[in-house]
Amino acid sequence: MKYYTELARHDGNSTLFEVVEMGIISMLWNIPLHIHAEGLRGTGKTTIMRAARQIMPPIVRIKDCLYNCDPDHPHCPNHRHLSKEEIAAIGTETVPRPFLEISHSAKIGTIAGSIDLKKITNTANPEAALLPGIIPQANRGVIFVDEINRLADTSPEITDVLLDVMGTKPGRVQIEETGLPVVELPVQVSVWAASNPDEEPGPLQEIRRQLSDRFDLVVEMGRTTSPDAIADILIQSEQKRLGKKEAAKRPVDHSARLQREMESIARKYESMEMPDFLRNYIARLYVKYNLESFRAIEAIQHAALLNCALRQRDKVLVSDILKVIPLALKHRVDTETLTKIMNSSDSKPLGSDTGSPTMDFSSQQKKKKPETFSSEYEPAVNDGIVSSGVAASDPAPKEDRSFFKPFKQLFSGKQEKQAAETADSDPVKASPLTKARRLPDLNLDELIKSEGDFK
Numbered sequence: 001m002k003y004y005t006e007l008a009r010h011d012g013n014s015t016l017f018e019v020v021e022m023g024i025i026s027m028l029w030n031i032p033l034h035i036h037a038e039g040l041r042g043t044g045k046t047t048i049m050r051a052a053r054q055i056m057p058p059i060v061r062i063k064d065c066l067y068n069c070d071p072d073h074p075h076c077p078n079h080r081h082l083s084k085e086e087i088a089a090i091g092t093e094t095v096p097r098p099f100l101e102i103s104h105s106a107k108i109g110t111i112a113g114s115i116d117l118k119k120i121t122n123t124a125n126p127e128a129a130l131l132p133g134i135i136p137q138a139n140r141g142v143i144f145v146d147e148i149n150r151l152a153d154t155s156p157e158i159t160d161v162l163l164d165v166m167g168t169k170p171g172r173v174q175i176e177e178t179g180l181p182v183v184e185l186p187v188q189v190s191v192w193a194a195s196n197p198d199e200e201p202g203p204l205q206e207i208r209r210q211l212s213d214r215f216d217l218v219v220e221m222g223r224t225t226s227p228d229a230i231a232d233i234l235i236q237s238e239q240k241r242l243g244k245k246e247a248a249k250r251p252v253d254h255s256a257r258l259q260r261e262m263e264s265i266a267r268k269y270e271s272m273e274m275p276d277f278l279r280n281y282i283a284r285l286y287v288k289y290n291l292e293s294f295r296a297i298e299a300i301q302h303a304a305l306l307n308c309a310l311r312q313r314d315k316v317l318v319s320d321i322l323k324v325i326p327l328a329l330k331h332r333v334d335t336e337t338l339t340k341i342m343n344s345s346d347s348k349p350l351g352s353d354t355g356s357p358t359m360d361f362s363s364q365q366k367k368k369k370p371e372t373f374s375s376e377y378e379p380a381v382n383d384g385i386v387s388s389g390v391a392a393s394d395p396a397p398k399e400d401r402s403f404f405k406p407f408k409q410l411f412s413g414k415q416e417k418q419a420a421e422t423a424d425s426d427p428v429k430a431s432p433l434t435k436a437r438r439l440p441d442l443n444l445d446e447l448i449k450s451e452g453d454f455k
């Protein structure tokens with residue numbers, strides 16, 4: 001297993017690193033942040049999300065409580081009526097923050113919960129005999145769903161449960177059993193999901209728009225277009241090979257330090273507020289662009305605060321908002337509207353300290369996604385960069401990349417797709433190279449693993 005800090009950050013995936021770290025701060029503020037990473041295979045979305053659990057600070061719960069009851073705010077059927085003294089008598093314990101996955105074949109009873117038939121015979125109170133499912137057991141932590149577009153397509157029942165969990169903050173989960181009253185529980189669960197919109201059944205917002213809208217932020221994954229980043233990965237794999245011949249160097253696990261750091265950031269910036277002029281700016285966006293989804297602007301406000309906290313800055317800036325607008329709106333508005341919002345100078349708040357980056361989303365077709373939003377239009381504001389190493393620094397200052405153009409083309413989905421089409425339609429023209437596994441299709445992580453196999 002790779003440590004979180006060992007994973008290579010580059011322009012194609014750095015936004016996801018930042019967003020999961022924002023998600024952890026949000027969890028520590030007791031507000032779930034629902035995150036959806038979209039991208040092709042091999043972009044490392046599930047690897048990053050799963051590895052993030054290593055830097056999640058643990059929770060303190062009432063001893064042995066399967067619902068992870070907060071000793072100060074017990075919510076489960078077994079503990080919610082108890083006094084402080086009674087809870088103190090049971091005791092508390094520190095356990096890892098839950099990170100549970102929903103499999104596509106799971107039954108509703110496993111996901112939401114069922115009645116514990118064994119216990120029901122021992123008590124007159126059916127609530128006391130619940131067997132919590134995966135979702136109530138993930139309280140105060142994360143539920144991870146891989147290939148959420150496929151789940152939405154094939155499991156409408158589980159999708160409905162997720163809609164309830166994500167509908168409000170905290171969410172709720174209903175446990176239904178024939179012949180017994182429906183039991184409803186509050187759950188503080190962040191739903192993190194991943195999908196490949198280019199694979200069947202297609203993008204989530206086309207499969208189940210309502211579920212797509214429940215995600216606060218959608219991160220578009222890309223492969224790196226920076227030769228430097230790729231060279232770094234190559235150096236890493238080279239070192240790994242050389243390391244095997246000598247004494248294999250064990251990577252250092254920084255998880256505990258990073259957990260403490262996340263906690264201290266969350267504590268320090270918890271009471272930070274959105275300045276009025278920026279809140280009004282968000283409100284104007286809602287009205288002017290007829291955004292429909294109120295969740296969208298709530299997500300913009302909340303994520304901008306998180307982005308600011310992650311950078312350990314005391315004041316929210318325009319750049320915090322501009323950074324999160326595409327993450328909050330990409331799945332909720334059409335590309336034309338998003339382009340208008342990002343480009344329109346009159347929608348920028350007065351006293352905006354950013355330049356006016358010009359962006360064009362209209363040329364980007366659904367099937368040909370931009371590599372990543374952040375690299376497209378990082379505001380020209382030089383943020384204070386987190387020195388801790390928890391947060392990724394903002395992408396490097398814009399440079400003239402024309403020198404790298406030929407190299408860039410190698411990684412551009414468009415050209416590579418065209419090349420493949422030509423190759424398939426005309427076998428005579430097809431060169432051995434185009435038949436080979438194309439570089440962008442390679443999972444670089446996988447490459448590093450198999451590297452050791454070479455002598």
Ligand SMILES: [Zn+2]
Binds near residue numbers: 065066074077078079
């Ligand atoms: Zn409890």
